[in-house]
Structure formats: C-alpha cells, structure tokens
Amino acid sequence: MTNKVLITGANKGIGFEVAKQLGAQGWSILLGARNEQRGLAAVHELEKQGIQAEWLKIDLDDLNTVHAAAADVAERHPDLNLLINNAGIAGDMAAEPLTVKTDDLRETLTVNVIGSFEMIKAFTPILRKNHGRIANMTIPVNPSGFWHPFSYVTSKSALDKMIEMFGQSFKRQHIPVDIFGIMPGGVSTDLNHHMTNPFIHTVEEGAAIVVKIVTDGHHHQAKLSTTTGWANWSSGWSVPIPNNRPKVMANAVAAVHVNLVYLSQ
DSSP states (O other), rough: OEEEEETTTTTHHHHHHHHHHHTEEEOOEEEEESSSHHHHHHHHHHHHOOOEEEEEETTTTBHHHHHHHHHHHHHHHTTEEEEOOOOOOOOOSSOOOGGGHHHHHHHIIIIIIIIIHHHHHHHHHHHHTTTOOOEEOOOOOOOSOOOOOOOHHHHHHHHHHHHHHHHHHHHHHTTOEEEEEEEOOOOOEEEEEOOOOOBBOOOOHHHHHHHHHTTSSSOOTOOOOOOOOEEEGGSSOOOOOOHHHHHHHHHHHHHHTTTTOOOOO
16 A cells, blocks of 8 residues: 655645655655645656655645645545644744734744644544554744744644644544654754754755654654654653763754754744
8 A cells, every 4th residue: 555645835845855755755745735836836846756746725824725625635535644734834933022913923823723733633534544643843842042933932832732632632532543743953944044054954854854753653642753852741841862872962962052043844
C-alpha cells in the first residue's frame, strides 16, 4: 500500500520541502494550499520529480474549505494515513503586547488554533481507519527578551495544549491515531526573511527533521519533539537525555540561540 500524506501550507517553505522529501520516499502527496495557482505550480514541481501529487484547496481562515477537503479525501483518498498541520501565520512578530492589534491576534488564533482544530476533527475519522498520525508544527513558547512574538506564541501555546488534550482523549477512547507536535527549530524561510546564521536550519535540514519523525514508526501520542528529544506535556516538559551528552549540550545551546531569532514552521 502506498503511504499517503496531506500537508497544509505545502506550496512553499518547509511544507513544500517535506512534501518533496516524503515524495522521494514513495509517498503520495495531497498538497494543501489556499491559492490554486500556487498550489498547482507546487504540484507541477513535484510531478517533474516523479512524485505523485494533487492540490487540495485548504484555507484555515475559511473552515468551509477544510470540511470540503475532508469530504473529498474521505471519498477519493480513504487510505490517507498521515496529516501534517503545517499551515500557519505569525502575526505581527515585532509588536509588544500592549501594541498588538486585536484583529492581528484574532486572525492568528483563527488560523493557528481554530483552523488546526477543525483539521484534526475533520480528518481524524479518516485517519482512525488507517491507524494514522497527525503531526503539528509548533515553536518554542517560552518568551524571552529576544523572542516574544505575542500573537504567534499565544496561538502556538494554545495549539500545544490542544494537542496534549486530543492525545489524552484518543488514549481514553482507544482511537488509534497518534497526535503530536514537532518543533524543528529555526528554519530559514520567507517568514523570517530567509534569515541565516549558524543556528538556523536550511529548509532542507528542517524538513529532514520532520520527515524522520513522521516516518519513524514509533508512537508519540501527546508528545512534542524538541531539538533535544521528546517532551511529554503531562510530565512537566521533561526531555530524555541520551548518553551522548556533548551532542545534547550542543543541541541545547543551539536551541537557546534559536530563541533569539524568528522561527518558521
């Protein structure tokens, strides 16, 4: 059976690169994007590389497109076994809390929280039939003097807690779907104006982190992948420390420095 993945916001950036890398491994790609022209152009690029791909209109600011896509996938792609909630917006990343516009916060919450919520609800009935997985792209949510994008962090904090609660609910109800978060660290995309420094991943490196996790075959129910390992919300964000302590310390230092720059999902 061919593995099949739906990736939202996959017409560019890390979403497109994840599609490309999974496609190179033989996955069939359902490429979610708001804009038809950009979505079809991305599909064409994948097809030129021999990857089977199809565009689906998904706009997290328009829940009708989410429901329509779910109905379409249920009918034509009932073998879907992976959803990657990659689409999201950052809002005004420079504004201090008192200067954040209510409309900016509302829009960011609508896309990153409500939109992701609807994606999870709409596609879980399909994924549960295939013992599927739902991966959600997230970011560091501990603000600092250098890293404090109010709307972005607020929305992703809510998303992280939502993932935890969905995961706990799936366990209680014996729903065979793994749901978890992935924080690939800083990735150079248009969200951060393609920033580069020693602590920022290229889009290829960031996507490789995501691909490795979603294809590892392990259960990660209600967990978050960080740059240093797996965290479990219910255990107070503890991170397992392997024997390779120098590498862990290097990753930890990198994680601290990543907080000094804008991150991309």
